[in-house]
Amino acid sequence: MNKIAVFTSGGDAPGMNAAVRAVVRKSIFHGLKIYGIKRGFHGLINQEIIPMQLGSVADTIHRGGTILLTARSPDFLTTEGQSKAIAFLQEQEIDGLVVIGGDGSFRGARVLHEAGIATVGVPGTIDNDVAFTDYSIGFDTAINTVIDAINKLRDTATSHERIYVIEVMGRSSGHIALMAGLAGGAESIIVPEAPFDLTEVCNRLQRGVDRGKLHSIILVAEGAGSAMHVGGEIKRILQLEVRVTILGHLQRGGTPSAFDRILASRLGAKAVDLLLEGQSGVMVGFYKGEIKATSFDDVFSQAQAFIWDDYKLAAILAI
């Protein structure tokens, strides 16, 4: 192993820079040459490669987004695009590749692994929807961003005695809504994993109003339905003041939390170790308290577990 390359792919997530920094510095520590590919698979096809030095990642550990930029690459879904990317890596004599991204990025990484390029994945996605890692880089920062928004909305919700319906990210998973709802004391959490009963939500809200509650917070994961629709229905049924806030891309940005920086540093450094050990076709995750490598095939074999105990607990605590 002499030359390693790293890129970020899919949606950006806070802490991706800390992961890139760890890959770059750990590689240099081991005497390897390290390169950055810009814009993920798109940059691989379009030959956007830059040499990375110690200073290339200076002053980046605290920055959100990704200094290597990221993109979605429809071209990489084609055999032609994949062949171009593989040929480029071979031409550049890249011996190992670290791919930082989500599930989709790892599917692309597996294509490279199958073509004989040693490839290790590092989970970086705010959605936390990758199996075999309890946390993906960016998730902790994202839920803290949601909590911050809930705190602020709570002030105005209480002052005006209103119900706030807050839509958070999660197209096919409710992990952000669940954890932010539990930490934010939401009255109801609406997620794609669980059937949603508007009557039950309204009954719960009415019980709160009856015992003198000044405000209520409802979290809706975007994949579970539109917050506008939920808010409109609650207003119609209960005849109470309801406001809807869609947090959107606010949840993607910001300085990474200490947790995400530590996780990114550990996973990025371990990815380099795994390449040096001759491993490929694996993702390095933080699973059941340990830094652990799992094959891409196993990662794709199951969905990230939804924590039903926490879902039930949140409902009990918001009684």
Ligand code: ATP
């Ligand atoms: P996020 O969770 O933030 O959406 P992601 O890594 O899942 O991140 P995707 O847009 O799904 O994001 O994937 C990123 C890129 O990976 C795609 O643009 C595409 O180039 C590549 N990719 C995705 N799925 C595949 C696949 N099945 N085969 C080959 N490449 C893929």
